[in-house]
Amino acid sequence: MKNMVYIQSGGPTSVINSSLYGAFKEAVRHPDLIDHIYGSINGIEGLIEGKLFDLREEDPHDIELLIQTPGAALGTTRRKLPKDIKDPVYMQIVHNLMKFSIKYVFINGGNDSMDTCNKIAQLCDEMNLDIQVIGVPKTIDNDLACTDHTLGYASAAKAVINSIYAISKDALCYKEGKIHIVEVMGRNAGWLTAASDLVPEDGHPDLIYLPENKFDVEEFLKDIKDIKERKGYGIVVISEGIKFERDTKNAAVDSFGHVQLAGACTELARIIESRLGIKTRVVELSLLQRANPFLLSRNDRDEAIEVGERSVTAALEGKTGQMVVMKRVSNEPYIARFELVPLGDVANAEQTLPKEFMQDKTRMSDAFRAYLKPLIQGNIHLIYKDGIVELTNFKKKVIK
Ligand code: F6P
Numbered sequence: 001m002k003n004m005v006y007i008q009s010g011g012p013t014s015v016i017n018s019s020l021y022g023a024f025k026e027a028v029r030h031p032d033l034i035d036h037i038y039g040s041i042n043g044i045e046g047l048i049e050g051k052l053f054d055l056r057e058e059d060p061h062d063i064e065l066l067i068q069t070p071g072a073a074l075g076t077t078r079r080k081l082p083k084d085i086k087d088p089v090y091m092q093i094v095h096n097l098m099k100f101s102i103k104y105v106f107i108n109g110g111n112d113s114m115d116t117c118n119k120i121a122q123l124c125d126e127m128n129l130d131i132q133v134i135g136v137p138k139t140i141d142n143d144l145a146c147t148d149h150t151l152g153y154a155s156a157a158k159a160v161i162n163s164i165y166a167i168s169k170d171a172l173c174y175k176e177g178k179i180h181i182v183e184v185m186g187r188n189a190g191w192l193t194a195a196s197d198l199v200p201e202d203g204h205p206d207l208i209y210l211p212e213n214k215f216d217v218e219e220f221l222k223d224i225k226d227i228k229e230r231k232g233y234g235i236v237v238i239s240e241g242i243k244f245e246r247d248t249k250n251a252a253v254d255s256f257g258h259v260q261l262a263g264a265c266t267e268l269a270r271i272i273e274s275r276l277g278i279k280t281r282v283v284e285l286s287l288l289q290r291a292n293p294f295l296l297s298r299n300d301r302d303e304a305i306e307v308g309e310r311s312v313t314a315a316l317e318g319k320t321g322q323m324v325v326m327k328r329v330s331n332e333p334y335i336a337r338f339e340l341v342p343l344g345d346v347a348n349a350e351q352t353l354p355k356e357f358m359q360d361k362t363r364m365s366d367a368f369r370a371y372l373k374p375l376i377q378g379n380i381h382l383i384y385k386d387g388i389v390e391l392t393n394f395k396k397k398v399i400k
C-alpha cells in the first residue's frame with residue numbers, strides 16, 4: 001500500500017485549495033501508484049497527532065468546489081518544528097508516516113512552511129525512509145525565494161487593486177472628503193501593497209508606503225496636509241509592515257516569532273486627526289485580500305492547479321526535497337515554465353520587493369507593472385446556489 005498525504009500550512013490564499021485540487025486530480029490518475037489520498041488536518045499537526053482523512057471519501061462536489069474556495073480546506077497551522085531532528089515530535093511523525101503507509105508527502109506553504117517541508121525531507125533522508133517530500137509554493141506575500149511569483153499573490157493583488165479602485169469612487173464623491181488609509185497585508189515584503197499602483201489613474205492612490213522603505217511620520221504628515229489642501233480628499237495605501245513607533249507589546253506572536261500585525265492604519269489615522277485635525281477613514285482590507293473568490297485571477301488559479309499536478313508528478317518520478325517553482329520566460333505573451341529547486345534554498349529565505357520595481361512614494365516602476373499585469377489576467381465564473389457562492393465543506397472523517 002502506497003499512500004500520499006497533503007498538508008496545507010501557514011496563512012491561506014484564495015487559490016491554496018486549487019493546488020490541492022490539482023494534486024488530487026493527478027493522484028487519482030495513478031491508481032497503480034497511489035492508493036489513499038490523505039489530507040492532514042491542520043497542517044503538520046495532523047501528521048503529528050495522526051489526524052488524517054481520506055479525500056476520496058469526500059463528496060465529489062466538494063472536491064470540484066475546491067477551485068473556488070478560499071481558506072485552507074484541510075485546515076492549517078503556523079506551528080514551527082524544533083531544530084533538533086532528534087526531538088520526540090519527529091519520532092511521532094515517523095510513527096504516523098509508517099502507520100498510514102505514506103510514500104508521498106506534499107507541503108503547501110510559504111517560507112516558514114518550506115522550513116517544515118525541508119525538515120521532513122531531511123528526516124526521511126537520515127532515517128533512510130523511502131518517502132518523497134515535495135514543496136508546493138503559496139503565499140499572498142510573494143516573498144518566496146527562487147520563484148518568479150508565488151501562488152495566491154496574483155489573486156490577492158487583483159483583490160487589492162479592484163477594491164481600492166471601487167473605494168476611490170466612494171472616496172471622491174463628497175465635496176469635502178477625507179483621507180482614506182488602506183492597509184494591505186504582506187509583513188516585511190511590499191509586493192501586495194505595490195500592486196495598488198495598478199489602480200487606474202482616476203482612482204490611483206496618492207501615496208504608497210512599502211515596508212522596504214523608511215517611514216518618517218513627520219514627512220508623512222506634511223504629505224497628507226499637502227494632499228488635503230490640493231485635492232480635498234486622499235487615498236493612501238500602507239503596508240501592514242511599515243515601521244514606525246507603535247505599540248506591539250501586546251500583539252500576538254506566532255511560533256516563527258512573527259508579530260501579528262494589522263492596525264497600522266488606525267494608528268496613523270489617530271496621528272493625522274490629532275496632529276492635523278483632518279478627518280480620516282481607515283480601510284483594513286484584512287482577510288478579503290486572501291479569502292476572496294470574487295476577484296480571483298484565472299492565471300493564478302490555473303497555475304495553482306498545475307503546480308499541484310506537477311508536485312505529484314515530481315514525487316512519482318522519485319524526486320524529493322524539492323519545491324516546484326515558476327520561471328518567467330516572457331511578459332507578452334506571458335509564458336512561465338515550471339522547475340524544481342532544492343527546499344534548502346527556499347526555506348526561511350525572504351524575497352522582498354527589488355529596488356528596480358520601485359519609483360517613489362507615489363508610483364512603482366514600469367518594470368513592476370509589466371511584471372504584475374500578466375499575473376492578474378482572466379476572470380472566473382463562480383458556481384452559486386440561491387445567490388450565495390458555493391464553497392467546499394469537507395466532513396474530515398478521521399482515519400482510525
Ligand atoms: O501568510 C501571509 C499573511 O497573510 C501575511 O500577509 C500576514 O501578515 C499574515 O499572513 C497574517 O497571518 P494570520 O492570519 O495568521 O494572522
